Amino acid sequence: MPEKPSDDQPSASEIPDDVWEQFTRATERDSHASAPKEPSARARMVTERLRQQEARGESPPGWRTGPDMMNGRAARRRKPWAFLGVPVAVAVALVALKPSLLPGDPFGADGSSAAASPLPVETAAPTAAPGASDPEIPTLDEPFAGSPALRWADGEAGIVLPEAKAVGSVPEERVEQALKLTKKLLVGANLDPKAVRGARPDAALSVLDPKQPELLDELDTALRSPSRKHDPVTLFSRFDPDEVRPVGDVIKTRGHMTFEKGAHGGVAVRADYTFVYPLVRADGPTEVTRTIVRRVIDVELADPARYRVTQGRLLLMEYDQEIGNSSCDVHDGYLHPEFSSSEPTGAAPSGPTTDPYDRSRDLDHDPDECGTVSRT
Template sequence: MSWDNNGRSGASRAVSGAFGIVVVAGLAVLVVRPELMPWRASGDTQPLAAETARPSAAPSEEVFPDRPTLREPFKGSPALRWADGAAGIETPRATAVGWMSKDEVAAALRTTKDFLVAANLDPAVIKGDKPAAALALLDPKQPDVRSDMEKSLVKATEENDPTLLFSRFSPKEVRLAGSVVKTRGRMTVEAGKGENADTVLVRTDYTFVYPVVKVRPGADEVTRTIVRRQITFALPDPAEFVVTKGKLSVHEWSSNAGNDDCDRPVDGFFHPMFDEDMAAVPDAAATGPVVDPYDRSKNLDDLPQECGTSSRT
């Protein structure tokens, strides 16, 4: 696997690839940087209904959105109306699919949710700890995936970075502003086709919004990192494949991290950028295509695979 950073620093990374039951293939990257924006009061704060299908457009964008604060870290963000944490990861109604019974599908959906929660919402993992619970749900018999992630937690590289699957921030730099991560997305299950005919696929598409503040004493500026992940998990028929029943195989994935400084060496953590950071280099111009990290209407693989500019955080 490989990725390519183009231009100077951006503020997010997007990556995509596919994992077979036997082989691992391709990886691409998009890097996005936020812009300074003026602010004004937010509008509707009523919670949104659960997402049941891909939206047709991005959330509306205010010209002068509210500035986030330590007390209200989601001010000015569409995520203000999203569900809190695991409540935003709803599993669909289970039915028999492919080789799996209704009960087996229900168990697979629960395991998928458990993985997403452990990988993206566990407070200890967000603070930079090892995502042991999430790793334990991955099939050790799938070549490379779990073992590569284990290695990346010891030494992260551009080719092998734990943030590809896990949301981790350096505890020396930032902490969550509050205790809530906002979540929105959906999960579906289907029988595989063609070469995957003996496999059940669980497709997930979720965005996680992390409000953070620097750990420096007295720091009060809040910014947000927006991480969207599209991951398809495979449940191969144990009668046909060498797998561990009840564990997940990563079939394919894409991810985008809005507001993650890609100018930093890869170290296995997201590195949010703050207004004060960008004010320190006023002549640094953002370049590349503009991407809205809150836009869930597009497939991540359809985004420009190059450095760009984030329209908001």
């Protein structure tokens, strides 16, 4: 019995009109191209010679009589192919127009699956800056196009805690608590959607020890009345909602934590993370830019039995930051990304050019020096 066409092949009713029209035109062209033509003199000579050999029983092996033809099944076996000719050809046309229709998209239609594969978790400082990326322009659909951050983890997933182990007399459970509190501080200061949109970063502040009154007073002043001396962006990533808005809800994150015995009977944690924010203007234009913020913070979960500290709160010992693509010398409590289509605002850069994605460098720059970035 003739084989039936495969149910996996698309039927004519399932084929979009534009694809069917393209296939019909291609079929008509092929039909015209394959129309019978007057054979050449040489072709007529060869055909006549083969006809005479066949009449004498001298047909060469394989000429109209191959192994598949001798068993009498070749014609029947070819019928399914003839019957499937149109559906198969349409399927080929569909795949040519949209390779992703094939299971698993074996042709890699986007051409970037390998390049966009996630990076392994960072467990220590890298030894060099990430390599050059394709010079793609970020869009609303692909806000991280052309950025090394395309392969970074999304948001909190990029803050992977190291395995907690006892440090001296500090038990493993205490170390784990310090690591989790540090992550909560990072998330509240850099990833919380409301805080990033300019709201007060209460989640981050709740992690800090209130028995550091001078620190908390300074942070409150910075949030309430920002100035050069008290600028909240030195610890919190904040954007003016009247100026810009985030593209989507993904902030790319990469970094690592380390820990050791602290100076106050507890465990000291150092966190070194970079956050990448895709943004557009709040007034409507769809040009996408990115601001890159790297933060290095040192905290300690001190021993409340030996020091006057609050149980379950962190002492913020030191913090530093490097901000890429934000206007210089503007201290209104927000980061101000610049767009390639706009004139730059703030003071002109006077410092060196750096790669904001280079996590192999120490942050040893002059805090009052404003430089330029090699890429965003």
